[in-house]
Amino acid sequence: MNLVGCRQRKPGRDRDTVPPGSATGKEQEQVQAGTAVAVRMEGICKSFGSVRALDSVNMDISLGEIRALVGENGAGKTTLMTILYGMYRPDAGRMIVWGRETGRDWSPRQAMTARIGMIHQHFSLIPNHSVLENVLMPQLRWTHVRPRWHHHRAVLERLCQEYGFSFPLEARVESLSVGQQQQVEILKLLYQGASLLILDEPTAVLTPQQTDRLLDLLLRLRDQGHSVVLITHKLSEAFAVADSITVLRRGRHVATVARRDTNPREIAFMMVEREWSPASGWELRAPEPGSLLEVRDLVVGEEHRRPAVDRVSLVVRPGEIVGVAGVAGNGQTELAEALVGIRRCRAGRILIAGRDATSWTIAQRLRAGLRFIPEDRHLHGMVGELSLAENLVIDRCDLPPFSVRGVLRHRAVRQAAAEAVQHYGIRAPSPETPMVNLSGGNQQRAVLARALAGSPRVIVACQPTRGLDFAATEYVRAQLVRCAARGVGVLVVSSELEELMQLCHRILVIYRGQVIGELSRHEFDAGTIGLLMTGQVPDGGRYHGQGTRDLGQPA
Amino acid sequence: MRWSLALKKATVNKMLRAGWSSSATLAVASVVLSLAALCLCSYFAGASPLKVMLSLFEGALQGRYALTTTLSEWVAMTLSGLAVLIPYRAGFFNVGGQGQLEVGAVAAAAVTLSLTAPRPLVILLALLAAVAAGVLAVSVPLVLRLRRGASEVTTTIMMNFACIQFMYAMVTGPLKDPKSWYGTTPPVPAAYQLPSFPPGSGVPAGMWVAALIALAAWWLMNSTVFGLYLRAVGGNRTAAVAAGIPVDRVLTGSVLMGAALAGLAGGLELLGYTFRVAEGWSKSWGMVGIPIALLGGNPLGVLAVGLLFAILETGSRSMQALTGVPAALIYLFQGLPVIIYLGLRASAWYSRWTQAAR
Incomplete structure (x- = not known):
């Protein structure tokens, strides 16, 4: 019977002889014989509509290193890694994973088979399932009528012990803290045999103490031969654990430097293109x-x-x-x-x-x-279908000069919008442009303009x-x-x-x-x-x- | 000189793209595609597509009787389209137009059959009764939605059954015509029927009412605070709440308005076109209102799409008589454009165009 964990096509399966997740067998020889490069990305380009997210980016990730991928918001860090993970297809460029070029049909599934795992900023866990179920789920097939739970539990408990995870496997994920949920995600990847782990802003939701624990864990993973890509915009973390740092700026690769050859000030300078004042x-x-x-x-x-x-x-x-x-x-x-x-x-x-x-x-x-600048502008701050002008006055359009006895004064609305556009530097084709068609930064400027108006x-x-x-x-x-x-x-x-x-x-x-x-x-x-x-x-x-x-x- | 020409070309291109990406263009494209599909179907049914189209439009527009019928259908379709559109803009999908329309007609019938008074007064009271009945029919789903958060799609559909059964109960019971062998009300007395306007022209007075209401709705949606609130509530309810908009009041207003128009449609059809409420008296005007609203997109669009649907509805009979293509094919047309419209909008091709237009 084809049971979970016994499938043959996934490498790195046999946990008794090989430490979980490390590169194994023939492929490891291949890699070590070469330059010890786990993944090579060459000339990766990706556009969304007219926005150039990535512009011929090159990146090599070596075996057993922690690589920090830093850059400002919108620099293309996440996009680059989701391409490596197969969720996006690059417009141009090629990728070589474990010495083998990826095909056109590169997908998360194939990436997982190739022992690449990614933890997204928003966890992909099912809250009302147990830890055990969440960890096993990616590998269960509908043909597994009765998964051998006790067997998997034993393997997982060993893994938990090894890495110092302290949650019970029966616990529902929703009952765990965010830090523990993240550990569940890591456990999931390790159990799948991932030897290249990509973490997207993993510390955004953690307390400083949890962050330290996570960074320690990353170091231990590296010492066991895993490669880790840490996407972050916090330089302190990058400098705490990374072996080398890759800086992206506006979709371009700026530099990849070893940590010992650089300092935060230099990296910050690369990120923002200008002197950074603390x-x-x-x-x-x-x-x-x-x-x-x-x-x-x-x-x-x-x-x-x-x-x-x-x-x-x-x-x-x-x-x-x-x-x-x-x-x-x-x-x-x-x-x-x-x-x-x-x-x-x-x-x-x-x-x-x-x-x-x-x-x-x-x-x-x-x-x-009393004015409000909401945390989630899409939820509380703006109505996407309405125009920029309408969004700017929506909370006071029932007052003069914007309306008289319930009838809108379009001219007054347009004039107020024009003033706000100028004063707050909102970049929009016209005040009539629907709000959804503005970029995130301009949407936030509009939300700000409305909050500060009057x-x-x-x-x-x-x-x-x-x-x-x-x-x-x-x-x-x-x-x-x-x-x-x-x-x-x-x-x-x-x-x-x-x-x-x-x-x-x-x-x-x-x-x-x-x-x-x-x-x-x-x-x-x-x-x-x-x-x-x-x-x-x-x-x-x-x-x-x-x-x-x-x-x-x-x- | 050359530079300014280039600029102009770029502007024109941009406008073209923006035009392409507007929903009006998509609506027209999907209607055209559906007509093409209709031609194809009639070709397979063994008739010449050209002849089918000709018979369709001639049957709807040629001759006084056909024209009157088409315009009467237009009244019902426009109003039930608005009955869906206005609440839809505020985020309430009123699928209960059919039920509201039928109870509206029953209420109007009850008034005309029981009152004796000057003609304008009776007609006015009958229409008011129709409006009240429509509002009453939607009040249950509305209260359930506001108080309990029940999905209005489910509750309004269920109300349809209740309303239609109520109509059956009325026409086979209290309002039954004693002279008839099937369930129907007596005809509306000739004195209380809606005249045509201008008198003797055959143009139903209801058409002017419907057209005026559509214009008023357009103005309401675009030029009043209420209209802006309504679109904000439908566009993003939580943001509307945070902006201090009285969300529940706006939602209630729009839903009552929609239901009132559905009820009014029933009253106008009864007084101006069918003159009786009977078992199976009504076409599925209320239901067709849904595709009309979705394709029309705004009150003026509803007016236009409503006319097209009315033409097809009336013309289908002569099409069947002249070409042998089954009239049922027209019902295909009532759903197809919406599916094509939604398909086009969801397509990657469309999103590329809109992104390019940004």
């Missing part, structure tokens, strides 16, 4: 007294469940930028959505400019000057620069700082510590729905904040930096 650089004005946004003991979440936001209190003063730091999923999104009125609060009070806004509708809060008093910005390139990121941050300088209160929720440390007067750290730490600007320290983000408070209770003890507490 955090700071902003001149923040001191906030004024008073409070524009005040939250008292706010509780958000469904009844009879652990609340997503648990008795949070905070104050945003005029001209102050307050950051909310935390690992994704600790309640910061819910907090922001409750503030703007998308989510109901279970208890607590929200005060906007001193007035109780807890029971106000979204529209009322908008009128009071006279905002408080801005709640969630991940305001997510998915933006260097220039757009700088632009958005500068706009927020400028708003604060005009006396607007800003609450920034971001998963990028660097961003918060650059922008904020104060940072609140949120963990499991509670604010467990608060630091003012002169005390910012990535180590402390990272520790707080994992729920570890240095001296127990709520952590306060010196001199902030009374700032965060409402009067």
Whole structure:
């Protein structure tokens, strides 16, 4: 009977004699006889529509190395690797995997057979299946009426032990933490016998501690002879583990350098084409007294469940930028959505400019000057089918000058749009262009333009620069700082510590729905904040930096 | 000089591409392709395609009676197209047009048969009753959607059955014509029938009503705050919520408007065309409204596509009589353009064109 794990056509199957996943047999000889190059990509080109994502990129990946693939958003890192993994077909170029050229029909399936595995930014796990089922699934066929679960379990338990994974195989994936889910993904690849692992931004969702653990694991994998490609835009990680670093910029290969021959500054320079100035650089004005946004003991979440936001209190003063730091999923999104009125609060009070806004509708809060830059602009920020102009005024088109007694004044709308286009540098063929046809950066500029239009008093910005390139990121941050300088209160929720440390007067750290730490600007320290983000408070209770003890507490 | 010429050419090219990629072009292309398919089918049925097309259009447009019939069909098709389109734009797929139309007609019949009053008053009351009945018929799916999040596609389809059975119960029970051997209401008294306008021309007054409503709907969708809200709610509900739009109110408004138009279609057909509600009295106007709305894409488009569908519907009879090609072939045409339209839109070829037009 053809049982799982016994199929012949997959190399690297026999786990008793060969360490899992390493290159085996004839192919290994071939590779080692040559230049020890596992994968060679030559002249890879790929366009999406009129956008050139990759422009004749060359890349060699050696056996047993960790390669960091770095570049800004949209540099083509992920595209290049998805081509190697067979999900996209290159427009031009060729790939040689284990010394053999890939055919036209190169696919993820073939890549897996060739022991290439990829972990995407969004995990491809089935949440309500167990770890065991998830790991075995790619290899199960419909003919396997009764898979030999106990046999596979034994093999997997050995693997888990070897790599120090500590989750039970029967656990449902949805019950695991994000870090553990990632380990499940890695286990899946190892079990398939992958010896080239591609990880796409693996640390984006991890705490600093989890990140360290992952990086350690990568080093161990390398020592066992695996090759690893680490797609990242965090240079610290690249320098922590990589043997060599490949830099892409706007779809072109800039350089591949050994880690010991370079330094972060040089790589950053290659990435952005200009001198990179590390955090700071902003001149923040001191906030004024008073409070524009005040939250008292706010509780958000469904009844009879652990609340997503648990008795949070905070104050945003005029001209102050307050950051909310935390690992994704600790309640910061819910907090922001409750503030703007998308989510109901279970208890607590929200005060906007001193007035109780807890029971106000979204529209009322908008009128009071509360603006929202959503985390996911496609979900909350824009209507793709409507034109740019319509998107820019949609939240206030019921007011003059945009409409009179319910009838739109097209001229006023067009004029406002033209002003926003000019002022915020939105690049669009015309204000009538449907929003979906703009690029991501321009869409975000439009979302920003709408949030800052009129006279905002408080801005709640969630991940305001997510998915933006260097220039757009700088632009958005500068706009927020400028708003604060005009006396607007800003609450920034971001998963990028660097961003918060650059922008904020104060940072609140949120963990499991509670604010467990608060630091003012002169005390910012990535180590402390990272520790707080994992729920570890240095001296127990709520952590306060010196001199902030009374700032965060409402009067 | 040469430079400016080149620029012009580029602009023209861009416009051509943008034209290609617009949904109106796709709709026209799919209608043309469907007509071609119709020709092909009639060829295989042993008739000359040219003759089939000629008989189709002559049968619908030649002669006063044919023209009146076509225009009456147009009324029902336009209104039921709008009944689908307006809620659809707000993200509510009203598949219950047929049921709303039939109860609308029953309500109008009940009013005309039981009231004695001046003609304009009775006609007005009958039409209002039709509108009210349509709104009533959609209120159940609407409330279920708003309160419980039930899929309106399922509930409106189910309401169709309920409405049609209600119509049967009425025409075989309380409203049955005692002189008739099958389930039907008595004919609408001649005094309360809809006149033609201009008088004596044979053009049904309902046509003007429908055309005015289509124009008004177009204006509503494009030039009012409500219209903008409606498109925003349909385009991205969560973003509309975040922008402070009263989403539920907009959705309710659009759905009630759509159902009202479906009910009105029933009333107008009864008073201006069929004069009786009976077992099997109605064609599937309400259902044909769905492809009309999808192909039309906007109220004016609905007006145009509705006319085409009305022509085909009326012309199919003379086509069968003159060429022997079964009239049922026309029903093929009611579905085919939509399938071709969706197919074209989903094709890689189309997405390449739109990307190029960006």
